[in-house]
């Protein structure tokens with residue numbers, strides 16, 4: 424039988440997948456979703472601890488969280504929200 428910790432972990436994993444699939448989640452004002460987003464951002468920060476972000480010469484904006492030009496050096500995903508939702512800005 425699954426315990427509460429397992430259920431919380433599963434909810435967090437599903438939420439992470441949802442953020443990656445739907446960038447509009449990041450703009451939600453719903454307090455419950457905001458709480459999950461705070462946890463998601465902390466996880467991303469911990470995951471990227473000790474890594475310097477790659478700064479692109481061509482200006483790009485993350486359409487999920489609004490970060491400009493800071494990408495993970497290996498994955499090229501946004502350094503702040505860990506999604507691949509870049510748009511070139513002029």
Ligand SMILES: [Zn+2]
Pocket residue numbers: 485486487488489490501502503504505506
């Ligand atoms: Zn982002």
